[in-house]
Amino acid sequence: MKFTLLRKSVPAWLILVAIIGTAASISVYVATNLKTTASQPDFSLTANPNRETLLNGSRGYWSTITVGAANNFTGIVSMAVSFPNGVNxxxxxxxxxxxxxxxQVLLGRDQSLNLTISAANAGNYSLVVTGTSGRLSHSVTVNIIARGLALSTNPSPIKISPASSSTVSVTLTSLNGLAGNFTTSFHxxxxxxxxxxxxxxxxxxxxGGTxxxxxxxxxxxxxxxxxxxxxxxxxxxxxxxxxxxFAP
Known part of the structure; x- marks a missing residue:
């Protein structure tokens, strides 16, 4: 006994309807999920400025950290700052x-904080400010360029007898690119x-000069x-x- 497989053609319009239906279902799924994700309450972190140039050893400079509420976010955001040694x-x-x-900050509206920064030594540093609320976490980086001067004398130490005078050589060295025409004063x-x-x-x-x-x-x-x-x-x-x- 022989069996014969019959091939039956499918109309082109039916294939087109199936393709359009599938594409429409995918579009609805993607749009629904994007809308759901976009509408979730959240918060943001920004730093202004996010790059600071300062003089090492000087009192702190600052950057404004803004914690912003999005999509009616309310709640407590825990704040932390990570920074390298030598930076306060x-x-x-x-x-x-x-x-x-x-x-911590309590959000129902945007909050602004001051991040004060000082560096003991000349160098380039990165600070990371992180905000966390439940499963939500955001970070912003502030880059610091600390410049400065080094001073040395010859002789060192300076020793001079009472009722006398002596010449001393003073050398200044630029650290991490500090430059300019500096006014001097002696107190x-x-x-x-x-x-x-x-x-x-x-x-x-x-x-970098001396x-x-x-x-x-x-x-x-x-x-x-x-x-x-x-x-x-x-x-x-x-x-x-x-x-x-010093006196000898």
Missing amino acids: VRLLKVDGSNQIDVS QNSGFYWGASGIPTSILIRP TTFTITITTQPQFGGGRSTLDFDTPLGSTGFQLYV
């Missing part, structure tokens, strides 16, 4: 004339019986050692160094 940070909320350290501490002359009123230093100048230190008969401050006003702020002079 505080996350503060301004309350009138006061600034209060915070680790004499009273009671130490010594003074300095020949200090230039301004110093020009190029990125500059050297010579000063004359004169002591009085009562001199027994002491210190004074040599300050430099840079484009990023003022930085100072203690000059110690």
Whole structure:
């Protein structure tokens, strides 16, 4: 006995209807899921500015961290900041004339916080601010460029006998690209019986460069050692160094 397989053609219009129906189902599924995802309550984190250039050792600069509510988000967002060694940070909320350290914010509307930053040493650093609420978590990165100066003297240490004078070579070195024409000032501490002359009123230093100048230190008969401050006003702020002079 033989069986014969009969082939029956399917009308083209029926195939077209099936394709259109399948495509429509996929479109409805995708649109529904996208709408559901987009409408979920959430929050956001932004930093302004997200890149800071500061003078090492100076008091903190700051970035404004904004915690924003989206799609009627309400709730508590826990805040944390991760940062490398040598950098100090505080996350503060301004309350009138006061600034209060915070680790959480209550959202029903946008909240702004101050991230204060200082760096002990010149270098490039990255800080990460993270907000967490339940399963939701967002982060923003703030990049820090800390620049500065290094000062050295020759001789070092400086030793001068009472009632005498001596020349001292002072060398400034640019750290991490600090440059400019810096105004100098010398602050004499009273009671130490010594003074300095020949200090230039301004110093020009190029990125990564050095500059050297010579000063004359004169002591009085009562001199027994002491210190004074040599300050430099840079484009990023003022930085100072203690000059110690010792009696032999």
